[in-house]
Amino acid sequence: MTKIISLFILEAVFCFTFFTVSYSDINLIQTNCKKTPFYDLCVLTLKSDPRSSTADVPGLARIVADSVNAKAIATLNQISALLKSVKDPTLEKALEGCIVSYNTIIQADIPVAIDAIEKNNPKFAVQSATDAGNEAQACENSFAEKASNSPIFSGNKAVHDLSVVLQSIASLLL
Amino acid sequence: MVDTRPFLPVSSHAGSDPTGPSENRRKPMKLQLSIFFVLLTVGFFAALLTSNNGSDNGFVKENEHGSLASPSSEKQLRPVSRGPAVGVSEKSNRLFAKDNENQLAYPWNNSMLSWQRTAFHFQPEKNWMNDPNGPLFYKGWYHFFYQYNPHAAVWGDIVWGHAVSKDLIHWLHLPLAMVADQWYDKNGVWTGSATILPDGKVVMLYTGSTTENVQVQNLAYPADHSDPLLINWVKYSGNPVLVPPPGILDKDFRDPTTAWLTSEGKWRITIGSKINKTGVALVYDTKDFINYELLDGILHAVPGTGMWECVDFFPVSKTEENGLDTSVNGPSVKHVVKASLDDDRHDYYSIGTYHEKNGTWIPDEPKIDVGIGLRYDYGIYYAAKTFYDQNKNRRVLWGWIGESDSEAADMQKGWASVQSIPRTILFDKKTGTHLLQWPVEEIESLRLKSYEFNQVKVQAGSVVPLDVGPATQLDIIAEFEIDNEALEKTTGSNVTFSCSSSGGTVERGALGPFGLLVLADDSLSEQTPVYFYIAKGSDGKLKTFFCNDQSRSSVASDVNKQIYGNLVPVLEGEKLSLRVLVDHSIVESFAQGGRTVITSRVYPTKAIYGAAKLFLFNNATEASVSASLRIWQMNSAFIRPYPNDKESQ
Numbered sequence: 166m167t168k169i170i171s172l173f174i175l176e177a178v179f180c181f182t183f184f185t186v187s188y189s190d191i192n193l194i195q196t197n198c199k200k201t202p203f204y205d206l207c208v209l210t211l212k213s214d215p216r217s218s219t220a221d222v223p224g225l226a227r228i229v230a231d232s233v234n235a236k237a238i239a240t241l242n243q244i245s246a247l248l249k250s251v252k253d254p255t256l257e258k259a260l261e262g263c264i265v266s267y268n269t270i271i272q273a274d275i276p277v278a279i280d281a282i283e284k285n286n287p288k289f290a291v292q293s294a295t296d297a298g299n300e301a302q303a304c305e306n307s308f309a310e311k312a313s314n315s316p317i318f319s320g321n322k323a324v325h326d327l328s329v330v331l332q333s334i335a336s337l338l339l
Numbered sequence: 340m341v342d343t344r345p346f347l348p349v350s351s352h353a354g355s356d357p358t359g360p361s362e363n364r365r366k367p368m369k370l371q372l373s374i375f376f377v378l379l380t381v382g383f384f385a386a387l388l389t390s391n392n393g394s395d396n397g398f399v400k401e402n403e404h405g406s407l408a409s410p411s412s413e414k415q416l417r418p419v420s421r422g423p424a425v426g427v428s429e430k431s432n433r434l435f436a437k438d439n440e441n442q443l444a445y446p447w448n449n450s451m452l453s454w455q456r457t458a459f460h461f462q463p464e465k466n467w468m469n470d471p472n473g474p475l476f477y478k479g480w481y482h483f484f485y486q487y488n489p490h491a492a493v494w495g496d497i498v499w500g501h502a503v504s505k506d507l508i509h510w511l512h513l514p515l516a517m518v519a520d521q522w523y524d525k526n527g528v529w530t531g532s533a534t535i536l537p538d539g540k541v542v543m544l545y546t547g548s549t550t551e552n553v554q555v556q557n558l559a560y561p562a563d564h565s566d567p568l569l570i571n572w573v574k575y576s577g578n579p580v581l582v583p584p585p586g587i588l589d590k591d592f593r594d595p596t597t598a599w600l601t602s603e604g605k606w607r608i609t610i611g612s613k614i615n616k617t618g619v620a621l622v623y624d625t626k627d628f629i630n631y632e633l634l635d636g637i638l639h640a641v642p643g644t645g646m647w648e649c650v651d652f653f654p655v656s657k658t659e660e661n662g663l664d665t666s667v668n669g670p671s672v673k674h675v676v677k678a679s680l681d682d683d684r685h686d687y688y689s690i691g692t693y694h695e696k697n698g699t700w701i702p703d704e705p706k707i708d709v710g711i712g713l714r715y716d717y718g719i720y721y722a723a724k725t726f727y728d729q730n731k732n733r734r735v736l737w738g739w740i741g742e743s744d745s746e747a748a749d750m751q752k753g754w755a756s757v758q759s760i761p762r763t764i765l766f767d768k769k770t771g772t773h774l775l776q777w778p779v780e781e782i783e784s785l786r787l788k789s790y791e792f793n794q795v796k797v798q799a800g801s802v803v804p805l806d807v808g809p810a811t812q813l814d815i816i817a818e819f820e821i822d823n824e825a826l827e828k829t830t831g832s833n834v835t836f837s838c839s840s841s842g843g844t845v846e847r848g849a850l851g852p853f854g855l856l857v858l859a860d861d862s863l864s865e866q867t868p869v870y871f872y873i874a875k876g877s878d879g880k881l882k883t884f885f886c887n888d889q890s891r892s893s894v895a896s897d898v899n900k901q902i903y904g905n906l907v908p909v910l911e912g913e914k915l916s917l918r919v920l921v922d923h924s925i926v927e928s929f930a931q932g933g934r935t936v937i938t939s940r941v942y943p944t945k946a947i948y949g950a951a952k953l954f955l956f957n958n959a960t961e962a963s964v965s966a967s968l969r970i971w972q973m974n975s976a977f978i979r980p981y982p983n984d985k986e987s988q
Binding site for chain 2: 169258259261262265266268269272273274276277280281283284285286287288289292293296299300302303304306307339
């Protein structure tokens with residue numbers, strides 16, 4: 166009888182541990198993403214990066230920062246491609262301005278955010294993330310057609326929203 | 340007969356058990372297997388349930404598919420100040436409502452950007468600066484050190500910059516004082532403070548971020564005490580002298596203060612930290628700045644305030660109009676505790692009593708305790724630090740003024756941040772709760788041509804230009820009198836007013852807003868109002884607010900457009916008084932002799948160079964005001980590198 170009981174306990178422990186361990190990282194993601202205004206985007210971004218399964222909160226922030234960077238690079242490439250064939254001078258000016266904004270995100274905002282998170286001085290990460298979102302916004306604002314989205318709307322929105330997520334998670338480190 | 344069967348547990352039905360031994364052995368196996376699968380299923384469903392919990396609370400699901408608007412939120416995205424951290428709740432989740440009709444996204448050209456550099460505020464020749472460090476007066480020179488990035492116009496690679504001045508205004512740049520060349524400050528030579536010993540020698544305590552990103556405190560001292568310029572510094576060979584104590588995290592231990600003497604003849608310092616969400620100030624005693632004992636208690640703590648950065652602790656006289664050495668104590672002395680709150684990027688202070696025996700401090704008014712009460716400055720102002728100036732027997736305050744434009748612009752112009760003009764600090768005897776800050780008198784040496792205006796009447800709803808010539812470098816002293824009849828006749832109301840949630844100067848009240856329009860162009864398409872707003876309560880009591888409105892300071896869309904300000908106590912018989920320093924992209928304004936202070940960064944695109952003008956305005960509906968002003972053109976301070984031929988090196 167004692168054999169059965171001890172085996173029973175062993176199995177119970179095994180089953181619950183197996184499931185809780187593999188889902189505890191999910192809980193960290195969920196808990197932190199709930200504190201951002203873009204829950205689904207946050208969860209999707211984190212889950213799709215294998216590092217998230219063993220990351221602590223600064224690690225999660227790092228993943229989001231990398232994601233902002235990747236999206237920014239992709240959008241920058243889009244802008245450069247559009248610039249090659251642009252004819253309209255107003256559009257050209259807007260695209261050139263966006264180049265400046267995106268260069269700032271990639272060369273200044275994200276590196277500073279990552280550095281600040283690593284060095285445990287998160288307020289500079291919050292500040293940089295805020296700026297990254299603002300840069301994306303400024304780019305979108307610069308297109309003359311106010312009634313419709315710019316040709317790079319989805320890139321701008323992605324970078325903006327992810328920057329807000331980064332800002333929120335970095336704020337948790339304060 | 341002997342029982343030859345193997346011993347088996349006795350069953351309750353021992354007599355009538357029909358099953359044989361082999362069947363008895365199979366039953367437990369089946370039982371275990373079924374239990375195993377039950378548990379497996381239960382675990383599976385448990386996991387499924389917990390993962391579903393989250394997505395039910397998801398925000399803005401609709402926006403995932405690219406739709407512009409979230410119907411619930413009313414606010415559109417606004418560029419957020421990079422100084423005070425704006426909480427997520429203030430920042431919009433909505434993206435790209437492009438109805439900033441008159442806003443330009445990329446207006447910046449080199450002319451506009453180079454105009455932004457200040458003429459008489461301290462700033463390095465280029466790149467990024469943040470906290471003031473170790474200010475002191477030594478052998479005839481005021482010394483100023485600061486957090487500096489030698490490589491870029493953004494935060495990073497932090498080292499100590501250094502400059503000297505004879506008068507706190509005309510600064511000369513010196514070589515970097517300390518760089519990140521030791522394992523204990525490899526990841527940052529961060530903020531610290533100087534202590535002058537009775538024999539005149541200087542010691543510097545500063546925070547280093549180690550190769551493992553642990554925050555530690557280090558000792559440094561001048562290489563040559565006979566060098567008045569204190570160019571070279573030596574780091575103590577036994578550094579670090581302090582590491583995070585038990586209960587304090589590696590990342591929550593920074594910014595040691597100037598030391599003060601205890602009655603036992605030891606030196607005492609305080610270092611800010613936090614325990615969960617409670618901001619605290621730890622206290623250490625030392626005899627040699629090398630060995631320390633952590634006091635059992637803490638200087639003070641306030642729940643919910645988060646990490647206390649750049650803690651400052653100093654005495655003020657209740658009776659005299661001068662500063663006090665940090666070690667002074669006595670019955671006519673009050674002590675100030677100040678903290679920079681990491682959570683909201685603002686500097687808070689509180690006045691109270693220091694209990695020397697156990698190293699604690701208690702606020703006079705717990706309602707305005709540290710972090711929940713008064714701020715040094717209601718604009719963009721952080722990491723402030725005072726020092727006792729034994730040269731002129733005053734306590735002087737430095738504060739870091741960051742940028743509130745985009746980092747793209749900072750990168751383009753190649754620099755970011757300035758320091759405030761150093762301010763004297765005095766206890767405000769009249770209110771007993773406030774400190775008074777005032778620009779050091781040496782700034783008056785920059786005054787050039789002056790203009791005087793006496794009793795200028797400004798009717799309700801009008802603007803009066805003030806012809807003072809160029810209006811980008813000014814020192815303005817003004818007094819306002821509001822029409823008494825209107826003050827009495829106006830009906831009060833229960834509506835609460837605050838600068839930041841008001842509509843700025845377009846929101847007209849009976850008794851305000853009125854004041855000055857600085858950095859305004861002729862057509863007033865760009866303007867920065869610095870003003871008073873008087874609100875009358877339903878009990879007839881008047882409350883005066885002092886605000887800076889940035890909402891129309893520039894047509895550029897990527898700069899901060901917030902309205903800063905706070906209540907300013909105005910006592911019986913006092914006129915409304917104002918002092919404003921305008922220096923290109925920085926405006927420092929002082930109400931009621933420095934009882935309430937606001938610093939803003941302003942980035943106009945049109946109201947620059949000769950196009951910048953000054954106006955009086957009164958947008959109240961009922962009251963007229965009359966203003967008397969003295970205005971000076973201000974010279975440049977010609978801040979530049981120390982001339983090479985004179986340098987001792």
